[in-house]
Amino acid sequence: MPSTARTSVSVPLPKPGSQSALRERNQQRVIAALMSGGPRTQAELARATGLSTATVSNIVKSMSTTGIVSTAPTTSSGRRALSVILNDNGQVAAGIDIGRRHLRVVLASPNYRVLQEASVPLPLGHSAQDGLGAASDLLDTLLENGGISRAALLGAGIGIPGPIDRRSGTVVQGAILPEWVGINIHETFGERLGIPVFIDNDANLGALAQVTWGPHSAVDNLMFIKVGSGIGSGLVLNGALFYGHVGITGELGHTTINEHGLICRCGNRGCLETVASTSTMIELLGRGGSDSVDTRRIIDRALTGDTATLRVIDDAGVAIGRALAHMANLVNPETIVVGGPLTDLGEILLGPIRRGLARHAVPIIGETTTVCMSSLGDRAEALGGAAVVLAQSGLSPALIGSS
Amino acid sequence: MPSTARTSVSVPLPKPGSQSALRERNQQRVIAALMSGGPRTQAELARATGLSTATVSNIVKSMSTTGIVSTAPTTSSGRRALSVILNDNGQVAAGIDIGRRHLRVVLASPNYRVLQEASVPLPLGHSAQDGLGAASDLLDTLLENGGISRAALLGAGIGIPGPIDRRSGTVVQGAILPEWVGINIHETFGERLGIPVFIDNDANLGALAQVTWGPHSAVDNLMFIKVGSGIGSGLVLNGALFYGHVGITGELGHTTINEHGLICRCGNRGCLETVASTSTMIELLGRGGSDSVDTRRIIDRALTGDTATLRVIDDAGVAIGRALAHMANLVNPETIVVGGPLTDLGEILLGPIRRGLARHAVPIIGETTTVCMSSLGDRAEALGGAAVVLAQSGLSPALIGSS
Numbered sequence: 001m002p003s004t005a006r007t008s009v010s011v012p013l014p015k016p017g018s019q020s021a022l023r024e025r026n027q028q029r030v031i032a033a034l035m036s037g038g039p040r041t042q043a044e045l046a047r048a049t050g051l052s053t054a055t056v057s058n059i060v061k062s063m064s065t066t067g068i069v070s071t072a073p074t075t076s077s078g079r080r081a082l083s084v085i086l087n088d089n090g091q092v093a094a095g096i097d098i099g100r101r102h103l104r105v106v107l108a109s110p111n112y113r114v115l116q117e118a119s120v121p122l123p124l125g126h127s128a129q130d131g132l133g134a135a136s137d138l139l140d141t142l143l144e145n146g147g148i149s150r151a152a153l154l155g156a157g158i159g160i161p162g163p164i165d166r167r168s169g170t171v172v173q174g175a176i177l178p179e180w181v182g183i184n185i186h187e188t189f190g191e192r193l194g195i196p197v198f199i200d201n202d203a204n205l206g207a208l209a210q211v212t213w214g215p216h217s218a219v220d221n222l223m224f225i226k227v228g229s230g231i232g233s234g235l236v237l238n239g240a241l242f243y244g245h246v247g248i249t250g251e252l253g254h255t256t257i258n259e260h261g262l263i264c265r266c267g268n269r270g271c272l273e274t275v276a277s278t279s280t281m282i283e284l285l286g287r288g289g290s291d292s293v294d295t296r297r298i299i300d301r302a303l304t305g306d307t308a309t310l311r312v313i314d315d316a317g318v319a320i321g322r323a324l325a326h327m328a329n330l331v332n333p334e335t336i337v338v339g340g341p342l343t344d345l346g347e348i349l350l351g352p353i354r355r356g357l358a359r360h361a362v363p364i365i366g367e368t369t370t371v372c373m374s375s376l377g378d379r380a381e382a383l384g385g386a387a388v389v390l391a392q393s394g395l396s397p398a399l400i401g402s403s
Numbered sequence: 404m405p406s407t408a409r410t411s412v413s414v415p416l417p418k419p420g421s422q423s424a425l426r427e428r429n430q431q432r433v434i435a436a437l438m439s440g441g442p443r444t445q446a447e448l449a450r451a452t453g454l455s456t457a458t459v460s461n462i463v464k465s466m467s468t469t470g471i472v473s474t475a476p477t478t479s480s481g482r483r484a485l486s487v488i489l490n491d492n493g494q495v496a497a498g499i500d501i502g503r504r505h506l507r508v509v510l511a512s513p514n515y516r517v518l519q520e521a522s523v524p525l526p527l528g529h530s531a532q533d534g535l536g537a538a539s540d541l542l543d544t545l546l547e548n549g550g551i552s553r554a555a556l557l558g559a560g561i562g563i564p565g566p567i568d569r570r571s572g573t574v575v576q577g578a579i580l581p582e583w584v585g586i587n588i589h590e591t592f593g594e595r596l597g598i599p600v601f602i603d604n605d606a607n608l609g610a611l612a613q614v615t616w617g618p619h620s621a622v623d624n625l626m627f628i629k630v631g632s633g634i635g636s637g638l639v640l641n642g643a644l645f646y647g648h649v650g651i652t653g654e655l656g657h658t659t660i661n662e663h664g665l666i667c668r669c670g671n672r673g674c675l676e677t678v679a680s681t682s683t684m685i686e687l688l689g690r691g692g693s694d695s696v697d698t699r700r701i702i703d704r705a706l707t708g709d710t711a712t713l714r715v716i717d718d719a720g721v722a723i724g725r726a727l728a729h730m731a732n733l734v735n736p737e738t739i740v741v742g743g744p745l746t747d748l749g750e751i752l753l754g755p756i757r758r759g760l761a762r763h764a765v766p767i768i769g770e771t772t773t774v775c776m777s778s779l780g781d782r783a784e785a786l787g788g789a790a791v792v793l794a795q796s797g798l799s800p801a802l803i804g805s806s
Binding site: 365 | 575643646650762771
């Protein structure tokens with residue numbers, strides 16, 4: 001049941017079986033689909049909820065009367081359709097993306113409108129306390145700027161660039177933020193803010209953002225790869241974020257590319273991160289040159305055709321494509337979306353990635369997998385954080401009463 | 404909803420929404436869970452169906468009265484429980500495993516009892532027509548031996564050692580059976596037998612067998628790897644076989660291990676299959692030796708401590724472990740089960756696989772992934788074929804009336 005799975009990021013749907021709650025439960029399914037996937041046509045809602053189109057139509061009519069949703073004519077596959085959108089009820093979801101050097105916070109309404117958004121730099125090597133403190137401060141500022149009360153906050157979805165053990169809710173060894181290892185963010189941040197907090201790997205949130213905020217809502221099997229100081233990926237499988245056994249999935253950055261290569265921060269050798277992360281590119285291009293290199297400068301130089309920069313990007317792209325080939329051979333995604341600070345490179349990076357993929361994937365996999373840049377840029381992770389909150393809140397019956 | 408997902412191998416559950424069908428639908432869910440997962444306790448049924456334990460208890464009582472199921476006292480986690488088992492209703496599922504050189508057919512009842520089973524050799528390079536003809540003949544023989552009428556056949560689940568494009572239902576290029584490429588087995592075999600036919604990759608069926616017939620019914624995320632003339636794998640993710648975008652998943656055998664290695668039948672170089680398949684082992688050990696080597700002899704020699712054989716197995720195992728590490732880094736399985744003709748090697752093969760996995764996986768993944776041999780031996784694929792039929796039939800409301 002791919003469609004309902006998308007709505008159940010981790011909270012199960014109410015238990016079926018009793019007849020009395022059936023109507024409310026069906027309405028709840030529709031709301032959950034709208035909150036986890038954004039505005040949709042009635043036909044899409046039927047598919048997403050598993051309900052019949054007649055049932056969806058009745059529920060939408062009733063919710064439209066009571067002001068929970070609005071409808072608007074639209075076209076879908078060339079045919080007339082009715083787009084259903086949740087009405088703004090004053091509630092707000094926060095999405096927070098904490099990186100090695102940056103912090104971004106967005107505030108979004110249940111109908112997927114960005115109300116407030118800001119990003120600030122963070123000092124390299126910041127502690128978890130400092131990072132969460134900065135996030136809390138920026139969140140307060142955005143609430144104030146938007147004239148939004150703290151009571152309107154449904155929760156905060158926080159992305160961290162590191163693997164998270166879902167059994168304990170802590171960041172584990174191997175994170176790009178070593179200062180955060182062992183921290184339980186639910187406790188640390190949830191208590192401080194007094195709202196529900198959802199923590200996830202940033203690449204997972206990026207993947208979720210592609211199928212909610214991004215243009216890939218119809219894609220059931222999608223891989224999002226974030227190429228930055230680290231390289232990670234998030235998987236949407238059968239329409240839902242995939243977490244595996246303990247929650248650590250998509251560790252693409254630690255695919256062995258060069259068995260006797262450089263030592264990686266994970267303790268292994270020749271991992272993809274050691275040959276294709278932005279840190280490696282910066283180091284390679286910094287040698288011999290007199291001026292310092294950063295991600296922005298790599299993009300600028302590549303766009304002006306600098307040979308050395310293009311070569312470094314090409315080698316990195318082919319290696320990324322090779323690691324992606326192994327992943328695509330395994331889970332056969334429809335679409336691979338590339339995100340992170342290098343998205344402005346466009347085809348300059350996509351070209352070698354596609355070459356590496358075609359060279360190393362089983363032919364039919366290489367031919368049927370689409371690779372593209374994220375259109376959400378560096379906002380994907382924070383938007384995904386807000387999407388997690390909306391998806392979870394859509395499953396909470398309290399929301400119906402509050403609208 | 405991992406639990407209900409297991410029952411929906413590809414046919415969706417009936418649409419919810421109408422109150423009238425609710426009770427039948429809940430009963431159907433319980434039957435589907437029993438057919439797709441075998442005998443279970445009431446608590447396990449509640450988890451598998453998403454129904455409340457009270458609802459499950461009522462349904463089981465009612466079905467027990469009408470003779471659809473039997474119950475027997477058992478213990479679960481040290482507590483008293485009631486095991487629920489579907490009664491034999493005379494219906495039969497066929498599982499068929501077609502390899503490069505062998506054919507196996509099993510007949511199973513809806514309560515997961517093997518009624519008949521046989522295997523015969525097939526000539527290398529047999530055509531699809533010949534292979535399916537032999538399968539049809541062996542199926543007839545088994546039906547006759549068991550005194551089972553053809554009308555009792557629910558369907559046949561057929562495993563093929565090659566990738567299958569689920570959009571067209573055909574075997575695609577890269578199969579270990581090149582003579583089968585382009586064949587539509589549904590049509591070829593379904594018309595001949597006049598029963599529903601389900602075709603799947605053999606490693607997918609092996610994976611399904613582990614969580615139905617095998618000891619891993621509680622494992623939600625499992626990888627089954629078959630090491631034979633080819634190397635393939637099947638994935639159970641969130642409790643259900645995973646098919647991805649076009650149906651070609653788990654192509655572990657084509658992970659690049661040695662970038663400038665031997666040319667693989669897939670057209671690539673240095674794939675895992677070129678360094679760790681039984682064909683490669685046989686070729687390596689055949690050089691210089693005067694007597695011919697086959698899989699059985701490899702096992703015998705290894706068990707008697709032959710140095711060259713142990714070295715070849717060790718190198719193959721470490722390479723398999725390395726490819727598995729990349730897969731485990733991606734989908735974080737709880738358990739990896741190794742199947743195929745080498746299972747009798749036990750720790751001799753598992754040892755190097757575990758070493759390769761630990762060396763190349765992200766530490767926490769290496770530490771939390773269990774690797775074991777399949778206890779189903781070379782029967783896994785055929786048993787999985789029968790399980791597919793039972794899972795699909797459990798979703799067909801017709802079955803309730805027929806019992």
